[in-house]
Amino acid sequence: MIHDLKVFFTLIAFNIKVTLAYRASLVISLILNILWVVSFIIFIEVIFQNVVTLGGVSKGETLLIMAFYYLFTNISDIFYRDSFEQFGEKMRTGYIDMWLTKPASSRMLMFMSNMRFDYITAIAVTVALFAYAFRTLNSTPDIHLLLFGIGISLIAHVIFFSVLSMLATLNFWLEKTDTLNMVAWQLTQVGRYPRAIYTSWARIVFTYVLPLAILANLPAEVALKIATTESIIVFFAITITLYIVSFLFWKKGLTRYSSAG
Amino acid sequence: MTPIIEVKHLVKKYSFYKKEPGLMGSIKGLFRREKLYVEAVKGINFSIKPGEFIGFVGPNGAGKTTTLKMLSGILYPTSGEIQVLGYKPFERKPEFQKQFSLVMGQKNQLWWDLPAMESFLLNKAIYEIPDELFKKNLDELSELLDIKDFLDVQVRKLSLGQRMKCELIAALLHSPKVLFLDEPTIGLDVVSQNAIREFLKKYNKEKGATIILTSHYMQDIRRLCDRVVIIDHGALLYDGTYDALHTQYSDSKTLEFTLAEKIDSKEIERFGKLISQKENTYTIDVPREKTAEVTGKILETFNVDDIIIHERDIEEIIGEIFTTKHVSNHQ
Numbered sequence: 001m002i003h004d005l006k007v008f009f010t011l012i013a014f015n016i017k018v019t020l021a022y023r024a025s026l027v028i029s030l031i032l033n034i035l036w037v038v039s040f041i042i043f044i045e046v047i048f049q050n051v052v053t054l055g056g057v058s059k060g061e062t063l064l065i066m067a068f069y070y071l072f073t074n075i076s077d078i079f080y081r082d083s084f085e086q087f088g089e090k091m092r093t094g095y096i097d098m099w100l101t102k103p104a105s106s107r108m109l110m111f112m113s114n115m116r117f118d119y120i121t122a123i124a125v126t127v128a129l130f131a132y133a134f135r136t137l138n139s140t141p142d143i144h145l146l147l148f149g150i151g152i153s154l155i156a157h158v159i160f161f162s163v164l165s166m167l168a169t170l171n172f173w174l175e176k177t178d179t180l181n182m183v184a185w186q187l188t189q190v191g192r193y194p195r196a197i198y199t200s201w202a203r204i205v206f207t208y209v210l211p212l213a214i215l216a217n218l219p220a221e222v223a224l225k226i227a228t229t230e231s232i233i234v235f236f237a238i239t240i241t242l243y244i245v246s247f248l249f250w251k252k253g254l255t256r257y258s259s260a261g
Numbered sequence: 262m263t264p265i266i267e268v269k270h271l272v273k274k275y276s277f278y279k280k281e282p283g284l285m286g287s288i289k290g291l292f293r294r295e296k297l298y299v300e301a302v303k304g305i306n307f308s309i310k311p312g313e314f315i316g317f318v319g320p321n322g323a324g325k326t327t328t329l330k331m332l333s334g335i336l337y338p339t340s341g342e343i344q345v346l347g348y349k350p351f352e353r354k355p356e357f358q359k360q361f362s363l364v365m366g367q368k369n370q371l372w373w374d375l376p377a378m379e380s381f382l383l384n385k386a387i388y389e390i391p392d393e394l395f396k397k398n399l400d401e402l403s404e405l406l407d408i409k410d411f412l413d414v415q416v417r418k419l420s421l422g423q424r425m426k427c428e429l430i431a432a433l434l435h436s437p438k439v440l441f442l443d444e445p446t447i448g449l450d451v452v453s454q455n456a457i458r459e460f461l462k463k464y465n466k467e468k469g470a471t472i473i474l475t476s477h478y479m480q481d482i483r484r485l486c487d488r489v490v491i492i493d494h495g496a497l498l499y500d501g502t503y504d505a506l507h508t509q510y511s512d513s514k515t516l517e518f519t520l521a522e523k524i525d526s527k528e529i530e531r532f533g534k535l536i537s538q539k540e541n542t543y544t545i546d547v548p549r550e551k552t553a554e555v556t557g558k559i560l561e562t563f564n565v566d567d568i569i570i571h572e573r574d575i576e577e578i579i580g581e582i583f584t585t586k587h588v589s590n591h592q
Contacts, residue, residue: 003355010387011383014379014382097330097365098365098368101333101361102387102388103355103389104355255351257335257337258336259330
């Protein structure tokens with residue numbers, strides 16, 4: 001575990017060096033992120049010009065959920081999105097062979113070797129969104145609750161990583177699951193909006209079966225001190241279960257790996 | 262001496278779907294397709310002692326790389342037993358992985374966008390190489406391979422030969438006891454090939470590392486390997502020394518001689534089978550055990566300007582082994 005952590009931090013340093021080798025993409029990434037976030041803020045502003053609440057959730061609360069959502073996607077974009085998107089191709093062409101011989105967590109090497117620190121500028125934009133959300137809420141954030149919410153958001157990555165890992169593992173049977181990956185990323189959009197807007201069955205599915213609605217909602221609820229103890233316990237239970245299941249599934253998948261010529 | 266690698270009845274089967282050509286074939290494949298099986302490795306057995314340098318030879322698709330991938334834990338065997346350094350490779354235990362290395366001529370582990378040195382530092386963290394050992398090995402290996410000046414150049418800007426040298430350094434920084442090399446000299450120019458060969462020979466002798474090398478270049482096998490293992494269609498056809506290949510499987514030698522004057526070829530055919538004639542130079546095939554006797558008779562009978570005795574081309578012998586499927590063990 002400690003060794004894998006050391007390797008993880010080395011991979012971070014390594015990928016930062018790769019990013020700094022191509023400086024122009026940092027600037028382009030910053031501009032695109034600003035445009036992306038601003039467009040969604042405008043979208044929310046337009047909605048709340050016509051309604052007072054969205055499923056009982058106020059504009060400030062909706063903006064806070066959005067901020068947590070962007071924080072979530074920023075981190076997934078930086079640390080593992082590219083690796084998951086490239087995994088299918090690398091598996092089919094045998095380019096994962098060398099990683100399988102290394103004495104470190106094979107999942108970490110497969111899915112976290114290609115980090116994108118050119119997206120780091122997006123975090124600055126997300127911080128601005130947090131500030132705007134709290135300004136709209138007309139309240140000063142409780143720093144402890146905010147940090148707890150951010151902590152929950154980071155742990156939520158274990159859920160999403162586990163879901164993506166299971167989809168990636170299907171490549172060992174199906175050989176090509178690029179569409180499934182795309183669907184998974186699109187489904188994270190579910191977490192962008194308050195859970196309350198979904199019908200009961202959808203809320204159950206996206207909370208307990210494919211827990212994508214809680215990726216941003218629960219951290220926001222924690223920061224706003226409206227999360228229930230039950231929801232936090234369920235969250236940790238889902239996290240641990242999904243991690244174990246995805247790990248065992250990955251091990252099984254590796255026995256089917258056939259490399260390439 | 263206890264073998265460092267032991268393989269018993271090793272089998273690897275792949276399944277794949279047959280795809281008919283053309284658009285209609287692809288559409289048909291959506292509804293019905295034929296599943297086929299291929300046995301890439303068919304129950305091979307061999308063992309390797311510590312410090313040996315073994316060459317795996319075989320045509321494309323013979324099963325050499327598949328065998329290497331099972332030995333390094335990349336592939337899960339269908340059946341059979343493998344032990345490398347006392348471990349089962351497919352269990353991928355970190356204690357095992359820290360003791361071996363794999364270099365593939367057609368795949369690299371270095372990162373394209375950064376200098377090779379950065380990949381070395383990443384390997385240092387992954388293999389938990391102590392600082393002192395890392396520096397010592399890096400200095401020694403970069404000196405031996407004469408690549409010191411290129412360690413800080415982006416890998417994508419290095420030549421193929423330079424990249425392969427850096428790949429070898431990356432593979433050897435953690436001082437592995439076992440080294441698997443899959444066609445390490447493929448695509449390299451003659452100078453680079455010679456440099457890599459000399460380096461591997463020296464490394465094997467000085468460090469006592471056990472090396473398995475697959476290659477299509479017989480020069481690699483001839484100059485480096487103590488033992489040759491010939492594989493074809495997944496089956497082990499020969500396992501023995503390089504010299505024994507000649508004595509056991511080549512029952513003739515070739516005599517090439519130049520006479521002072523041209524003579525009737527029928528005169529030459531009294532001594533052996535005439536293979537070629539160019540002006541006054543004749544090449545004949547004679548039985549191995551009669552080589553000395555025939556050479557003496559030719560020297561007595563004719564006015565000879567020059568005479569050379571050749572062993573049969575090793576590629577030819579191996580090609581014959583593939584066709585006649587000898588199974589032999591000469592250790």
